[in-house]
Amino acid sequence: MPRNPGITDEMIISMYKSGMPFKEMQPIIGLSDRAIRNVLYKHGVKMNREQSSGRPRIHKINENFFKVWSHEMAWVLGLFITDGHINEQTHSVSLSQKDEKILKVVANYMGADYILAPFGKTMTTPTLIINSKEIKKDLEVLGIKSRKSLNVPFPVVPEQYLPSFIRGVIDGDGWVQKSGYVMNVTTASIRFAEGLLSVFHSWALHSTITSTTTNTGNIIYRVWVKGKYVLPKLAKIIYRNAATDNFIPHKRDYMMQRINELPDK
Structure with a gap:
C-alpha cells in the first residue's frame, strides 16, 4: 500500500x-x-x-484558553494569526517561531504539554504542536482556519486587549528596522491588512499599506509604521501590558530606542 x-x-x-x-x-x-x-x-x-491501540494519548491543555480574553490570550492569538497553522485533517494546531523561548512561554500560558514537531528536511523551525479539538474550534471561531493566509480576517478584539494582540502580530510577522525608524507587518490578506491599518490610525500613528505581487501571482501586503517618534509611540502602547517574557526582545529594543525623547503629552 x-x-x-x-x-x-x-x-x-x-x-x-x-x-x-x-x-x-x-x-x-x-x-x-x-x-x-x-x-x-x-x-x-x-x-x-x-x-x-487506538486510544488517543492525553495531553494537558487549558481548553478554555481562547474563551476568556486576557492580555496573555490576546498576545498568543496575535502569534497564532500570523505564525499558526490549523491542521485540516486532524484536531491539532501548531505554532512556529524561530525563537523557541517564545514557544515555551505560549505553552506555559496555555497550560499545554511542551511538544515540538521533529526537525527534518521540511521542518527546520521550532514548532509547538497542540492536540485539541476545542482549541482548534475556538481558533476557527476567531477567524483562524486552515489555509488562512489569503483570507484571514482581522478579529474582533476588545479595545483594552488590542495592544497585546498587535504585539503578538508584530512578534509573528513584523519587521523592525534596527535604527528604529520603520516597522512593517506582512500579510497575504487584504482584510487583515486593512484592519491593522485602521488600528494604527486610531492610535494616531502614521501608517500606510503597500503591495507587491509574488512570482506565483499572489499579492503580499505590508502595513507600515514610520517615523523617528512614531515607533517609540507605538512601543509605548503595545508594551504597556507586556510581562517580562511575552515579546521578541530585539523588536522591542529597536522600537524603544528614542522613547525617552517623546514629548510629554
Missing part, C-alpha cells in the same frame, strides 16, 4: 507525537498500521501502547 502523495516521514512522526491514534493516521497517510510503525521504528521514536 503506497503512502499518499506529499506525506513525509517527518509528517508521520509529527502526527504520532501530537497524540493521534493509528486508526486516524492510516487514511491520512495511506499506510497500514505496520508500515507506520516501521517508519517510527526507523527514526527511533518511542511507541505509546495506548496510542497504538
Whole structure:
C-alpha cells in the first residue's frame, strides 16, 4: 500500500507525537498500521501502547484558553494569526517561531504539554504542536482556519486587549528596522491588512499599506509604521501590558530606542 502523495516521514512522526491514534493516521497517510510503525521504528521514536491501540494519548491543555480574553490570550492569538497553522485533517494546531523561548512561554500560558514537531528536511523551525479539538474550534471561531493566509480576517478584539494582540502580530510577522525608524507587518490578506491599518490610525500613528505581487501571482501586503517618534509611540502602547517574557526582545529594543525623547503629552 503506497503512502499518499506529499506525506513525509517527518509528517508521520509529527502526527504520532501530537497524540493521534493509528486508526486516524492510516487514511491520512495511506499506510497500514505496520508500515507506520516501521517508519517510527526507523527514526527511533518511542511507541505509546495506548496510542497504538487506538486510544488517543492525553495531553494537558487549558481548553478554555481562547474563551476568556486576557492580555496573555490576546498576545498568543496575535502569534497564532500570523505564525499558526490549523491542521485540516486532524484536531491539532501548531505554532512556529524561530525563537523557541517564545514557544515555551505560549505553552506555559496555555497550560499545554511542551511538544515540538521533529526537525527534518521540511521542518527546520521550532514548532509547538497542540492536540485539541476545542482549541482548534475556538481558533476557527476567531477567524483562524486552515489555509488562512489569503483570507484571514482581522478579529474582533476588545479595545483594552488590542495592544497585546498587535504585539503578538508584530512578534509573528513584523519587521523592525534596527535604527528604529520603520516597522512593517506582512500579510497575504487584504482584510487583515486593512484592519491593522485602521488600528494604527486610531492610535494616531502614521501608517500606510503597500503591495507587491509574488512570482506565483499572489499579492503580499505590508502595513507600515514610520517615523523617528512614531515607533517609540507605538512601543509605548503595545508594551504597556507586556510581562517580562511575552515579546521578541530585539523588536522591542529597536522600537524603544528614542522613547525617552517623546514629548510629554
